[in-house]
Amino acid sequence: MRVMDSVSGRYTCLNMNYLLLIMIHIGVGLHAVGGVWPMPQISASSPEQYPLNPEAFYFEYGRQSEAQPGCSVLDAAFKRYFSLIFPDYFPGANVRLQFSVNRPFTLEVSVDHDGCDGYPSQESSERYNLSVCAGQASLKAETVWGALRGLETFSQLVYQDDFGSFFVNKTDIEDFPRFQFRGILLDTSRHYLPVQAILKTLDAMAYSKFNVFHWHIVDDPSFPYQSQTFPDLSAKGAFHPMTHIYTQTDVQRVISYARLRGIRVLPEFDSPGHTQSWGKGQSDLLTPCYKGGTPSGAFGPVNPTLPSTYQFIARLFKEVSSVFPDSYIHLGGDEVNFFCWKSNPDVRAFMQKMGFGTDFTKLEAFYMESIVNITSTLNKTAIVWQDVFDYHERFQRRLQSVVEVWRGGCYLCEVRKATKAGLRVILAAPWYLDQPGPTHNWTPYYTVWPLAFKDS
Amino acid sequence: PRSTHSSIHPQRRRASEGGTTSWHLSNYQLVAQSSRYGSLWPLPQKVQLSDVSFKLTTSSFRIVDAKESSAGPSCKHLTFLNFSCHCVIFSTSTFVLWATSFEGNEYELTVNQPFAVLKAPKVWGALHGLETFSQLVYKDEFGTKNINQTTISDFPRFAHRGILLDSSRHFLPIKVILANLETMAMNKFNVFHWHIVDDQSFPYLSRTFPQLSQKGAYHPYTHVYTPADVKMVIEFARLRGIRVVPEYDTPGHTQSWGKGQADLLTPCYAGSKPSGAFGPVNPILNTTYDFMTQFFKEISTVFPDAYIHLGGDEVDFTCWKSNPDIQKFMEQQGFGQDYSKLESFYIQKLLNIVSTTNKGYMIWQEVFDNGVKLKPDTVVHVWIGGATDEEMHKVTGAGYTTILSAPWYLDYISYGQDWQKYYKVEPLSFNGTEEQKKLVIGGEACLWGEYVDATNLTPRLWPRASAVAERLWSAKDVTDISDAFNRLSAHRCRMVERDIPAEPLFSSYCPHEYKGV
Numbered sequence: 001m002r003v004m005d006s007v008s009g010r011y012t013c014l015n016m017n018y019l020l021l022i023m024i025h026i027g028v029g030l031h032a033v034g035g036v037w038p039m040p041q042i043s044a045s046s047p048e049q050y051p052l053n054p055e056a057f058y059f060e061y062g063r064q065s066e067a068q069p070g071c072s073v074l075d076a077a078f079k080r081y082f083s084l085i086f087p088d089y090f091p092g093a094n095v096r097l098q099f100s101v102n103r104p105f106t107l108e109v110s111v112d113h114d115g116c117d118g119y120p121s122q123e124s125s126e127r128y129n130l131s132v133c134a135g136q137a138s139l140k141a142e143t144v145w146g147a148l149r150g151l152e153t154f155s156q157l158v159y160q161d162d163f164g165s166f167f168v169n170k171t172d173i174e175d176f177p178r179f180q181f182r183g184i185l186l187d188t189s190r191h192y193l194p195v196q197a198i199l200k201t202l203d204a205m206a207y208s209k210f211n212v213f214h215w216h217i218v219d220d221p222s223f224p225y226q227s228q229t230f231p232d233l234s235a236k237g238a239f240h241p242m243t244h245i246y247t248q249t250d251v252q253r254v255i256s257y258a259r260l261r262g263i264r265v266l267p268e269f270d271s272p273g274h275t276q277s278w279g280k281g282q283s284d285l286l287t288p289c290y291k292g293g294t295p296s297g298a299f300g301p302v303n304p305t306l307p308s309t310y311q312f313i314a315r316l317f318k319e320v321s322s323v324f325p326d327s328y329i330h331l332g333g334d335e336v337n338f339f340c341w342k343s344n345p346d347v348r349a350f351m352q353k354m355g356f357g358t359d360f361t362k363l364e365a366f367y368m369e370s371i372v373n374i375t376s377t378l379n380k381t382a383i384v385w386q387d388v389f390d391y392h393e394r395f396q397r398r399l400q401s402v403v404e405v406w407r408g409g410c411y412l413c414e415v416r417k418a419t420k421a422g423l424r425v426i427l428a429a430p431w432y433l434d435q436p437g438p439t440h441n442w443t444p445y446y447t448v449w450p451l452a453f454k455d456s
Numbered sequence: 457p458r459s460t461h462s463s464i465h466p467q468r469r470r471a472s473e474g475g476t477t478s479w480h481l482s483n484y485q486l487v488a489q490s491s492r493y494g495s496l497w498p499l500p501q502k503v504q505l506s507d508v509s510f511k512l513t514t515s516s517f518r519i520v521d522a523k524e525s526s527a528g529p530s531c532k533h534l535t536f537l538n539f540s541c542h543c544v545i546f547s548t549s550t551f552v553l554w555a556t557s558f559e560g561n562e563y564e565l566t567v568n569q570p571f572a573v574l575k576a577p578k579v580w581g582a583l584h585g586l587e588t589f590s591q592l593v594y595k596d597e598f599g600t601k602n603i604n605q606t607t608i609s610d611f612p613r614f615a616h617r618g619i620l621l622d623s624s625r626h627f628l629p630i631k632v633i634l635a636n637l638e639t640m641a642m643n644k645f646n647v648f649h650w651h652i653v654d655d656q657s658f659p660y661l662s663r664t665f666p667q668l669s670q671k672g673a674y675h676p677y678t679h680v681y682t683p684a685d686v687k688m689v690i691e692f693a694r695l696r697g698i699r700v701v702p703e704y705d706t707p708g709h710t711q712s713w714g715k716g717q718a719d720l721l722t723p724c725y726a727g728s729k730p731s732g733a734f735g736p737v738n739p740i741l742n743t744t745y746d747f748m749t750q751f752f753k754e755i756s757t758v759f760p761d762a763y764i765h766l767g768g769d770e771v772d773f774t775c776w777k778s779n780p781d782i783q784k785f786m787e788q789q790g791f792g793q794d795y796s797k798l799e800s801f802y803i804q805k806l807l808n809i810v811s812t813t814n815k816g817y818m819i820w821q822e823v824f825d826n827g828v829k830l831k832p833d834t835v836v837h838v839w840i841g842g843a844t845d846e847e848m849h850k851v852t853g854a855g856y857t858t859i860l861s862a863p864w865y866l867d868y869i870s871y872g873q874d875w876q877k878y879y880k881v882e883p884l885s886f887n888g889t890e891e892q893k894k895l896v897i898g899g900e901a902c903l904w905g906e907y908v909d910a911t912n913l914t915p916r917l918w919p920r921a922s923a924v925a926e927r928l929w930s931a932k933d934v935t936d937i938s939d940a941f942n943r944l945s946a947h948r949c950r951m952v953e954r955d956i957p958a959e960p961l962f963s964s965y966c967p968h969e970y971k972g973v
Contacts, residue, residue: 191964
């Protein structure tokens with residue numbers, strides 16, 4: 001039922017809230033919107049169905065919308081979602097039949113803030129409202145990123161009957177994410193992942209409204225990131241210096257592909273542990289391990305005692321900060337083995353000088369604090385694995401980084417501790433999808449209660 | 457690639473389960489080194505290597521049938537091969553249309569310049585020899601294809617080396633089955649155990665009883681195997697030296713059969729009234745055996761292999777117990793309350809029916825365990841974990857041919873390098889005489905389909921099944937797990953290069969990564 005809006009001159013559906021009340025009261029077959037994943041916050045639909053004709057389906061920008069044709073994100077999205085909504089449809093040799101145009105359907109998109117040429121951020125609103133009525137749907141969002149979420153939802157509302165005709169039901173949705181940071185971590189160091197595989201993952205992420213691609217790009221086994229400042233890192237540290245690297249072009253491709261899907265790319269350059277591959281192209285970066293009084297030939301974590309280390313990190317991070325537009329950067333800091341540091345006499349001397357005694361957690365904290373400061377001067381916020389917080393809560397609180405909880409056991413205990421200390425927390429512990437078996441079961445991942453810990 | 461240390465213990469980074477991580481010196485990197493056997497998999501019985509290498513060019517490669525060979529250009533097997541280095545002269549002394557059950561997989565390969573000679577008594581051995589030849593070819597750093605002077609004398613330790621796929625829990629498109637046959641051939645597997653129907657769906661389009669798939673398949677048109685499909689699978693397998701053994705599992709695992717064949721399954725009772733649910737095949741009706749006779753007559757003509765797998769596993773007696781007609785029958789037959797006697801009664805009649813088709817049969821171990829009278833050439837399939845050694849001892853002790861699957865249920869996945877546990881299995885480790893052990897003709901890696909379909913079949917099955925492949929082909933003392941890791945890593949990269957998305961063993965890389973996504 002369409003009612004002319006006297007103010008804007010647009011058609012809007014009859015106020016659904018009013019309708020809702022009536023329907024609930026009468027008990028008409030009101031069912032929650034099935035088939036939309038993740039489930040929207042507030043939704044209602046009715047059995048009233050509207051046919052969709054792929055030859056007369058239009059995306060439009062609302063007159064009041066801040067985003068208009070030329071908005072890269074939405075223009076690309078309209079094209080992409082058309083194919084997703086009408087799979088197998090090709091504008092064919094079929095003659096455009098006259099009467100088909102008489103049943104047009106318009107999806108009108110309105111966005112409050114332009115931001116089309118920008119990148120999604122931690123603070124971006126992803127809220128949207130979607131109303132589907134006869135012949136038209138209205139999608140309103142604060143940002144283009146919210147509009148993308150709404151488009152995905154709309155595409156999930158469309159279905160085909162046994163004859164292959166497309167339909168969408170009368171629906172009203174008000175949606176926003178419960179959590180601002182919803183990410184997937186991929187590891188491209190243990191195995192090189194061709195760019196195609198990363199892009200395909202970004203597509204799948206968009207289908208489930210994930211908004212952060214946590215790119216664990218380098219680690220012990222290989223260093224595939226081709227740095228402009230330090231080309232030897234990948235030349236010597238990648239599995240193969242030509243075939244198993246991410247060039248700057250590759251990286252930009254991933255970032256822009258992600259941006260068009262409202263996905264932030266969060267790079268992780270994990271140190272001081274997990275850095276074996278760094279040492280291949282950057283001599284003197286890693287700590288030489290000692291056996292008795294002589295170097296054993298093996299290397300340990302990054303050497304936190306040399307000024308050259310911090311000069312290197314500063315220059316590398318300067319590049320990383322400009323290459324990756326997100327305002328957050330993941331510094332790692334996990335699983336640091338102190339054995340090598342302990343064995344090295346220079347490190348031990350440094351410990352004495354700094355008054356750390358034999359507490360190597362202080363040395364790690366010293367290193368982490370230094371690199372977090374480096375990232376702050378680059379205007380980025382640091383995310384670290386929980387180890388850093390576990391060692392020195394005090395330092396963490398000073399640095400105000402974000403803590404990512406990954407260790408098993410009582411991970412909620414950890415979440416409670418960190419939030420109590422006033423820090424923001426990302427939860428990963430119950431969602432280690434690389435650890436399967438014995439048979440696949442998705443329910444343990446679903447039945448996680450991230451906020452089920454005591455306290456405010 | 458340079459590696460620092462070869463330790464098989466996986467580097468445990470972050471563990472979410474169990475609460476603690478295991479600390480490792482980050483020096484423990486695990487990138488595969490080269491084995492002196494290169495990338496041969498499975499490892500042949502006798503390999504004599506040398507450092508003398510010859511270069512190969514695609515332009516002057518030839519396949520020629522030796523004068524003494526009885527296989528000529530008309531032998532279809534030898535012309536379809538798609539190696540990039542197809543140049544071998546070989547001779548075979550007999551030419552056989554169908555693979556006989558157990559013979560003829562051996563071959564001898566001598567690589568010299570300018571000829572390599574491949575000799576095999578049967579064409580199946582020649583196929584294996586060609587695969588081995590292709591594994592000897594390697595690229596040097598200039599990109600040139602090389603092969604070293606080699607002498608190989610090879611034969612399989614076990615004659616029955618199978619893979620089970622389940623196309624009932626999920627429909628498997630034909631392409632997936634064919635791609636898997638290709639991969640099996642690369643690993644010298646020679647039996648495709650096709651668990652084609654089960655409770656969930658009946659995709660086999662029977663020409664005698666078309667209603668079975670019409671009503672029992674997930675979709676009567678898009679999720680069925682037509683007679684043409686089945687023929688294609690059989691011929692594709694044959695050209696690769698692979699037998700196709702179909703399994704039509706009864707009396708349990710038959711829910712989908714009842715959709716298109718009324719009165720086949722037992723109606724369950726709730727109290728004195730039918731509950732609407734159905735149980736295993738109804739063993740007391742004559743119509744059941746009429747149906748089975750006609751059905752297996754068709755199966756015996758469609759599938760040329762000498763054996764049919766009849767299943768017989770996991771029969772739930774609850775439904776039979778609830779049915780008053782069955783209770784009466786039990787009384788009449790004097791079975792008392794022992795329903796395994798009823799099961800035996802059914803199986804016995806079924807085996808007799810199948811015998812008249814002149815096929816041998818394979819059955820899951822329960823049929824043996826429940827004391828059914830079996831023909832002497834029955835193959836018993838041991839699958840239940842726990843007391844496997846005892847079972848092997850019992851079955852072979854009773855004189856039956858046996859195949860082993862219990863330790864090789866590859867549908868169970870876990871974190872880490874579980875291929876090693878499949879590799880370490882020793883099929884003849886049970887207590888028994890030499891004669892008994894001779895009765896173990898091999899084994900099968902099973903990939904049940906509850907959690908498997910076209911999206912994940914290949915990575916889940918390979919290269920873990922390759923571990924089983926070597927265990928079944930190579931000599932008993934081939935147990936060096938470090939060398940196996942090195943060879944298998946190379947073999948796995950070769951599968952990836954041949955467009956097979958076999959999953960990785962551990963952190964590493966292949967020169968040619970999988971591009972398919």
